[in-house]
Structures are given as structure tokens and as C-alpha cells.
Amino acid sequence: MKKHSIGKLVIMLVLMLAFVTGCTNNGSKITIVGSSAMQLLAEQAGNDYRLSHQDSNIVVQGGGSGTGLSQVQAGAVQIGTSDVFAETQKGIDAKKLRDYKIAVVGIVPIVNKGVGVKNVSQKQLKQIFTGKLTNWKQLGGKNEAITVINRSKGSGTRSAFEDIILQGTKPVKSQEQDSNGAVKKIVNSTPGTISYLSFPYAHDTNIQKLSINGVKPTNKNITTNKWKIWCYEHMYTKGKPNKQTKAFINYMLGEKVQKDLVPKIGYLSINEMKVTRNSKNQVTQIGK
Template sequence: MRKSNFVQLLACCLLVPLFLVGCSKNGQKITIVGSSALQPLIEQAGNDYHLAHLNSNIVVQGGGSGTGLSQVQAGAVEVGTSDVFAETQKGIDAQKLKDYPVAIVGIVPIANKAVGIKNLSKKQLADIFTGKIKNWHEVGGKNLPIIVINRSRGSGTRSTFEDLILNGKDAINSQEQDSNGSVKKIVNSTPGTISYISFPYANDQNIQKISINHVVPDNKNIPSNKWPLWSYEHMYTKGKPNKATAAFIDYVLSPKVQKEVVPKIGYLSINEMKVVRDSQNKVSKIRN
């Protein structure tokens, strides 16, 4: 090989990795942290978005709504996801955050199948989680001690459950888990257990979904508030988002995601609701 050709080849070989590194640096990293209830949707949307925008770099993590809100307020992440309104959380200045409601998620009480119960009244459910009812036979089930599994403090799912079912009262001290997935795994394998998870995680035939006042936990019952245990899923940014983050949020709110991805994973589009709920959990009908 002639020396000049060798030098040219060597130069090309050196330029290729430099070009690839340059491409990786051009992509704007978007870190999204918070609600485990919203995590499946954002992960799927992030994967789909990347296929259409190969230079994008979207990192999605859980940790709970409290973590998401505190992290985005501190400027540590581009987006904090939450099941609850930022203004309801201590230590969060909601005026500094921009709210993007992107979906509706249902929440369902679940129990180990061995308890022998498929329906509870709202009062019975509240009495179980506040410790007044301690055995399943008290509500028509098997003679088994009730084991309450709760979500960790800071969980938006827990806040919603306690506000809507316990009327703001705290549940009894019990084992706590920091994600929907870990709750489902424990309830599945431990006799006597009861807890609650978001609808997208409730697709396991080995757990018993509990109706409330004989209303079936189904997305069809949420838009009219017939099934009242639901919450908005929020994406929060600290002030106006940067261009890359704004583009991804626009994608999540696009008709493609709202009509196709949202229902496929188990959520409801915000466009389907016939009622609205404010930060104080007051519900009003949407005017046509």
C-alpha cells in the first residue's frame, strides 16, 4: 500500500469514532423521574419517540410522585411525573412548575385470591386500611388475618387512595412498598394480603381485583366517575421546558399517543373524561 493511501485510510478510521461521538453528544438528554403508575406509558412513548428521532435520549425512572416533584423543582431532572397536583405536596412550590396532564389512571384494591372476597363497600375498605377490620371473615371471606400492604409515603397512588377512600386519614402502620410492581408481587404470593395498584399493573390473573360497592374496576366506569378511584397523570417541568423536552411532551399529548398508546397500556386519554377533578378532589361535570 502506498504511504499516501495508508495515511488517508488511517485518517478516515480516526474520524469515524469522532463522528459517532459527536452524534451522541448532539442528542438532548431528557431525564424523567417520578410516578411508577405513569412509568409504563412514558417508557413506551419514549421508546416509540426514539425510533422516530434516533438522536433523542430519554431516560425514565420511577421513585414515586414525591421524588419526581422534588427532583424537577431542584432542577435535577427535566421532567417530574406525578399522580397528584404539585400544590398538594409539602415543600413544593407549584407556581414554579408547569403542569402537563397527560393521562388518567385508575386505581384498584387488590387482594390475594385465597381471601375469598371480590367486593367490598367503601366503608369496609376504609375500615380494613385503618385497622378496624382485622380478619377476612368479618367481611364474608376466609378465616385469615388481614395483612395490609401500603405504598410508601410520597407515593401519589397512596395519596389518592387515602384521600378518596380513607377521607384523608392515614392507613395503619404496615409493610410499605415503593412501586406498583413490588406490591403486586407480594399480594400475589402472600395469603391474607390486600393493597392497591394502578390499572396498567392489574393484568395478573393471580391477584383478585376488588369491586367497590359492586362497581367493577374498569376504564369504562371512570369517565363518568362511576368508578371514583382514579387520578390525573402529570408531567411537570420547572418553568418553560427546553426545546427537546417540549417536543417530547407534545408527542405524549399527540393524537397518536392519546388514541393508540394510552388505551393499549391501560390508561384513559384525558380527552375521554366527562368530569374534572380539582386539587381538592372536588368533581364537576364537563360542559358540552
């Protein structure tokens, strides 16, 4: 065989191999988009999963729960993550989606350490975020104006916080931030500020977490709804997931993630809950 013919054959074989490999990678790719509160868990689980599933290709992105739900509904991603139930979101047809509750995450109000307040009532917290309380002196703290930092409107953490605390009351106009990290940085450095974080982002010793009605923000208190500001971390698929996606969801619900990774990062295993909450925020004790 002539040299140039052999060269052409080699090139063709290389191109064919690249095509087949590309198809294989695309077929096994799982794109996960949505909740920033769940991003830590999804990223770490995805990294661990790849170690034992060499052919997997898992890409995790934030963007907020609203983005996750709209993207999975459109078929643009395999999994949409959300801190809120799909049926509560405008423009989302929950009947076309499948809900997998992966974990539970707490939400905690945080303040700048200089305000001089460590505990508020639930009513006071509502009054702060609706603009009825405007100075920390009104809460027994420093004579300093209260500055509210809210999450962006697409945030599932914000939706959960407002559903439980504001209960339909209009929030005060305030600065808005897209991520837990940005909120933490601003509150730590800006006098008089208050906001809220999901538990996994609130381990920093520089953060002043608020108790509510004398109840401390702990995972143990969430299991019985003694600490009331919490939500499910959902993974949604559009209809029945493909084989690769279902395998990863099963991994998320399995013992390795639920018993080891979930508590390690600061979430709460779905199996630890003694109560359930529905999309209308009605809480029921499990077993009753």
C-alpha cells in the same frame, strides 16, 4: 506532510467529532423521573418516539411521584412525572412548575384469592386500611386475619388512594412496598393480604380485584367518576420547557399516544374523561 503530523491531525479530528456528538446528545437528552404508575407509559412512548426521532435520547426512571416533583423542581431532570398535583406536596412550589395532564389511571384494591371477598363498600375499605376491620370474616369471607400491604410514603398512588378513601384518617401501620410489581407478587403469594395497584399492573388473571359498592373497576366507570379511585398522570416541567422537551410532551398529548398507546397499556386518555378533578379532589362534570 509527515506521517506523524497526519496522525496527530486525524486524532484531533476524531476528538473534535466526539466532542460535538457528545454535546448534541446531551442537548437532546430528556430525563423523565417519578411516578411508577406512569413508568410503563413513558417508557413505551419514549421507545416509539426514538424510532421517528433518531437524534432523541429519552431516559425514563421511577422513584415515585415525590421524587419526580423534587427532581424537576431542582432542575435535575427535564420532566417529573406524578400521580398527584404538585400543589398538594410539601416542599414543592407549584407556581414554578408547568403541569401537563397526560392520561388518567385507575387504582384498584386487590386481595389474595383465598380471602373469599370480591366486593366491599367504600366505608369498609376505609375501615380495613385504618385497622378497624381486622378479619375477613367480618366482611363475609374466610376466618383469616387481614394483612395490609401499603405503598411507600413517596408514592403518588398511595397519596391518591388515601386522599380518596381515607380522607385524612391515619392509616394502619403496615408493611410498605415501593412498586406495583412487588405489591402484586406479595398479595398473590401471601394469604389474607390486601393492597392496591394502578390499573395497567392489574391485568394478571391471578389477581383478585375488589369491586366497591358493587361498581367494577373499569376505565369506562372512571370516565363518569362512578369508579372513584383514579388520578391524573402529570408531566411537570420547571417553567417553560426547552424545544426538545416540549416536542416530546406534544407527542404524548397527540393522537398516536392518546388513541393507541394509552388504552393499549391500560390507561385512560385524557380526552375520554367526562369529569375533571382538582387538587382538592372536587369533581366537576365537563361542560358544566
